Amino acid sequence: MYAAMGALGLAPSGQDKAFAAPRSGDFSLTGRAAGTVVILGAGVAGLTVAYELGKAGYDCTLLEARERAGGRNLTLRGGDRLTEAGGATQEAGFGEGVYFNAGPGRIAQWMVTLDYCRELGVPIETFINSNAQAYVHTSGGTVRARTAKADMYGYVAELLAKATNAGALDRELTRDDRERLLDFLRRFGDLGPKLDYAGSPRRGYLRYPALDGGTPVPGPGALHDVLAAGTGRSILNDFGYDQATPMFQPVGGMDAIVTRLTEAVGADRVRTGAKVTKITNQADGVEVVWDGGRIKADYCVATLPPHVLARIPHNLGADVTAALRTPVPVAAGKIGMEYDRRWWELEDRIYGGITETDLDITHIWYPSYGYHSERGLIVGYYTTGPEAELYGALTPEDRRRRAVTQGRKIHGDKYGKGLLSSVSIAWERQEHIQGGWVRWPAFDSSFTLLQRPSGRVYFAGDWLTHLIAWQAGAMESARAAVTQLHQRVLSSQ
Amino acid sequence: MYAAMGALGLAPSGQDKAFAAPRSGDFSLTGRAAGTVVILGAGVAGLTVAYELGKAGYDCTLLEARERAGGRNLTLRGGDRLTEAGGATQEAGFGEGVYFNAGPGRIAQWMVTLDYCRELGVPIETFINSNAQAYVHTSGGTVRARTAKADMYGYVAELLAKATNAGALDRELTRDDRERLLDFLRRFGDLGPKLDYAGSPRRGYLRYPALDGGTPVPGPGALHDVLAAGTGRSILNDFGYDQATPMFQPVGGMDAIVTRLTEAVGADRVRTGAKVTKITNQADGVEVVWDGGRIKADYCVATLPPHVLARIPHNLGADVTAALRTPVPVAAGKIGMEYDRRWWELEDRIYGGITETDLDITHIWYPSYGYHSERGLIVGYYTTGPEAELYGALTPEDRRRRAVTQGRKIHGDKYGKGLLSSVSIAWERQEHIQGGWVRWPAFDSSFTLLQRPSGRVYFAGDWLTHLIAWQAGAMESARAAVTQLHQRVLSSQ
Numbered sequence: 001m002y003a004a005m006g007a008l009g010l011a012p013s014g015q016d017k018a019f020a021a022p023r024s025g026d027f028s029l030t031g032r033a034a035g036t037v038v039i040l041g042a043g044v045a046g047l048t049v050a051y052e053l054g055k056a057g058y059d060c061t062l063l064e065a066r067e068r069a070g071g072r073n074l075t076l077r078g079g080d081r082l083t084e085a086g087g088a089t090q091e092a093g094f095g096e097g098v099y100f101n102a103g104p105g106r107i108a109q110w111m112v113t114l115d116y117c118r119e120l121g122v123p124i125e126t127f128i129n130s131n132a133q134a135y136v137h138t139s140g141g142t143v144r145a146r147t148a149k150a151d152m153y154g155y156v157a158e159l160l161a162k163a164t165n166a167g168a169l170d171r172e173l174t175r176d177d178r179e180r181l182l183d184f185l186r187r188f189g190d191l192g193p194k195l196d197y198a199g200s201p202r203r204g205y206l207r208y209p210a211l212d213g214g215t216p217v218p219g220p221g222a223l224h225d226v227l228a229a230g231t232g233r234s235i236l237n238d239f240g241y242d243q244a245t246p247m248f249q250p251v252g253g254m255d256a257i258v259t260r261l262t263e264a265v266g267a268d269r270v271r272t273g274a275k276v277t278k279i280t281n282q283a284d285g286v287e288v289v290w291d292g293g294r295i296k297a298d299y300c301v302a303t304l305p306p307h308v309l310a311r312i313p314h315n316l317g318a319d320v321t322a323a324l325r326t327p328v329p330v331a332a333g334k335i336g337m338e339y340d341r342r343w344w345e346l347e348d349r350i351y352g353g354i355t356e357t358d359l360d361i362t363h364i365w366y367p368s369y370g371y372h373s374e375r376g377l378i379v380g381y382y383t384t385g386p387e388a389e390l391y392g393a394l395t396p397e398d399r400r401r402r403a404v405t406q407g408r409k410i411h412g413d414k415y416g417k418g419l420l421s422s423v424s425i426a427w428e429r430q431e432h433i434q435g436g437w438v439r440w441p442a443f444d445s446s447f448t449l450l451q452r453p454s455g456r457v458y459f460a461g462d463w464l465t466h467l468i469a470w471q472a473g474a475m476e477s478a479r480a481a482v483t484q485l486h487q488r489v490l491s492s493q
Numbered sequence: 494m495y496a497a498m499g500a501l502g503l504a505p506s507g508q509d510k511a512f513a514a515p516r517s518g519d520f521s522l523t524g525r526a527a528g529t530v531v532i533l534g535a536g537v538a539g540l541t542v543a544y545e546l547g548k549a550g551y552d553c554t555l556l557e558a559r560e561r562a563g564g565r566n567l568t569l570r571g572g573d574r575l576t577e578a579g580g581a582t583q584e585a586g587f588g589e590g591v592y593f594n595a596g597p598g599r600i601a602q603w604m605v606t607l608d609y610c611r612e613l614g615v616p617i618e619t620f621i622n623s624n625a626q627a628y629v630h631t632s633g634g635t636v637r638a639r640t641a642k643a644d645m646y647g648y649v650a651e652l653l654a655k656a657t658n659a660g661a662l663d664r665e666l667t668r669d670d671r672e673r674l675l676d677f678l679r680r681f682g683d684l685g686p687k688l689d690y691a692g693s694p695r696r697g698y699l700r701y702p703a704l705d706g707g708t709p710v711p712g713p714g715a716l717h718d719v720l721a722a723g724t725g726r727s728i729l730n731d732f733g734y735d736q737a738t739p740m741f742q743p744v745g746g747m748d749a750i751v752t753r754l755t756e757a758v759g760a761d762r763v764r765t766g767a768k769v770t771k772i773t774n775q776a777d778g779v780e781v782v783w784d785g786g787r788i789k790a791d792y793c794v795a796t797l798p799p800h801v802l803a804r805i806p807h808n809l810g811a812d813v814t815a816a817l818r819t820p821v822p823v824a825a826g827k828i829g830m831e832y833d834r835r836w837w838e839l840e841d842r843i844y845g846g847i848t849e850t851d852l853d854i855t856h857i858w859y860p861s862y863g864y865h866s867e868r869g870l871i872v873g874y875y876t877t878g879p880e881a882e883l884y885g886a887l888t889p890e891d892r893r894r895r896a897v898t899q900g901r902k903i904h905g906d907k908y909g910k911g912l913l914s915s916v917s918i919a920w921e922r923q924e925h926i927q928g929g930w931v932r933w934p935a936f937d938s939s940f941t942l943l944q945r946p947s948g949r950v951y952f953a954g955d956w957l958t959h960l961i962a963w964q965a966g967a968m969e970s971a972r973a974a975v976t977q978l979h980q981r982v983l984s985s986q
Contacts, residue, residue: 109624109626109842109844110626110698111701112703118865124864124865125618125864126618126619126621126739126845128739130738130739131602131738131739132731132738133602133603133737149732156649156678157649159656159657159665159666160652160656162665163656163661163662164652164656168659168661169652169655172652172716173652173716176717176720177716177717177720180720180721180723181652183726184645184649184726187726188645188649188725188729190732202734203734205734208603209959209960210958210959210965210969211944211957211970212959213959214959223665223670224667224669224670227669227673227677228669228673232677233676233677239642239643239646239683239695240694241694241696241698241701244625244626244639244695245621245623245624245738246624246844248844248864349602350602351602351739351741352619352739371617371618371741372607372610372616372617443706451704465703465704466703466706466707467703472703473703476703476704477703480704
């Protein structure tokens, strides 16, 4: 049996088995040296490159145009300031212990990000990505996720059981199949003895069972009404391979990863406020000009967003420029709203998780940390594409006002009360980043071209992987660039 | 809209709104006094009774037959000893920070247990009750939960789409319904353009997408094979209203609730090693004899398990005895196994959650705490009924041996390696408890009889609620007894 499991991928295996990190001993007997590397961008990709190359003694310098390292891995706390290109500066007024992950907020179990958390000593905890107690809101109504799920599954099971019993699937099913399917459907939909769906304790209660059997949530509505409400769609959000429950987050804020990476790399290697203005590939190295000087190194790893990198003069050729211009930046925005009390826990009995809506706020995230503490921060919208552009075009005050107006449709008046402070980010308006992430029209030759070096210049970033918008993409890409670069140095004359 | 939400139970409401805790001011103007109460059993029910009555100044004494308070809320750590009736004594050899919740291990969001955690300052964290990355094991095979789910949902969606398109459900569905249903099924099953299921990224990967699209888990098998494997059943475990994701646990062990309740009550009020031998209801109070003396109090609250209480001589009448004998004790057992490394995280990429099996171990729980630390403790079986009796009848050594043999069928050889120490509990063999919980043949007049006092003797425990085996049941029942008792005292002459 265990042998068969190996074939099925159940035996020990890791996402990162293929990666052999550079080691300090790699050069000891070769007479070669690790050399110098200039890294453009001190986001997660750039820091990971420096961290891994540093293990073998490479002398890395990171040039970061922004005032702090981390890139989109940005956690805002009380006193932090956020300025938009051509826009206002916001200052977070959050209380002690309250933070807002303005960029990435969650990590899947299989992602290499968790390996770095382990290696770097970043403590992790659960990020609640799916919550039966959260709401599903559509123009057709607002119900708990558990109710929406029970009703959709109940009716799907009933319909399929009916069709099966009516013989409609006799060509697809043997007699054994039919029995097994009906047994599954009975459980899946919590069907009654006649294989009908007439509600279920799974739908939840106004008053949960205790001394008596409790008071169930009224319903269910008829099949037609459940379908028309359109709440079924929103119960599928954790079905994806990258969104499945459970997910994780660093304790105390996502930027713990940046902090520990920077410490490991050496903060003195990161030059912030350094905007690159020219990249020249040469026979014996790479020269990089930035707005405060120039630097020459044996190699360069460019981890800037492709649309930003494409605008920097270089001598890497027109095909590189064209490839860099291929992926399309996508707008993305979030608002963090701190309340003076955790009404979602106290009154809605929602501990973490996400309410799904068909409003322009799309989602409301409840915090997966600080349970039962006094204050708390919810993410009042997490938008991408057109909805992100809509919110991004507003002033911070108007974004908050709109988010509150929308959230009141779900949570009522309390959503507008006790809101202590808020900060919103529109990633497409963040200088030197200018987008939440990118979309490749196709993973074509432009994509693979940039996965290889151009002369002595390497590229890295989530945008060079199929894990776009995930830190794991930045890290995997960094590892690939490191592997190529290190192999080249080890095998060079 | 918000008004409608109130009717649907979405507006602010709590499980415990009906409970008005006794207050110190309740007696200030009445000339009455709080009086004395003897509480039989210092489990969660007994401690909650003492805690709530203590708020109004009642003088409570708890008699606990076992050597420590908490009852089934039992967390074992290194150095703790566990003795079975007529059996061996085990000593837990667990390392620093490793613990084993031998009794309750999880709390649902809506449960009053969380209110007590908040009120008592017990920090909580997520208990991962469902994990896409965990396994489903049947005699038909072993697959990741995410794979089993994707395949069952995929085929269910395909079959129902086929039947719908073939007109088999035209009597049930309007044209609009049909379109909406098909739209849902397409998403629900991740169906292809012809509404067929041919696998999905949701099934998971041998090598997850990164630089390329990754290597999907082979499959899916044909519908017949998926149904025959019988793995679908196990993906429904978090569908119940009491098991839905997310769930919670106290940080550091479930007994934090006991510790804080005991502190709040006053440890000097809890007399351990005190076995009750007689209960006499009198006109002006209750006399309780225990193996070290006797005590007279105005009232008594008996929170022992009904089958234990039924054997103590009393003068409460034959109907009380008969009612106490009605619920049937259910066996339940768990084994905590500490390993020298967290191979489930390192090799299986499973962070918390539960593997479901059709073996006699039933479940394997991976720890929802201590991620990335050196050692870790898994629950190698959590059995009830016949499987619990099977394991309970074995010596602790044989229980571990059998659990390892079964677990190897899922995890291979590593399951038998690096097992540092283990402790198993068979609740039906624990003195003064003698069962995991009870089952009422029906919630009939015996049940309701004991929800009311017999003279000056009240009853409380999870067994007097519809939340049997949950601490929330013990707490809700305690509150009900407290409310009745306090009202009686306040309204007495």
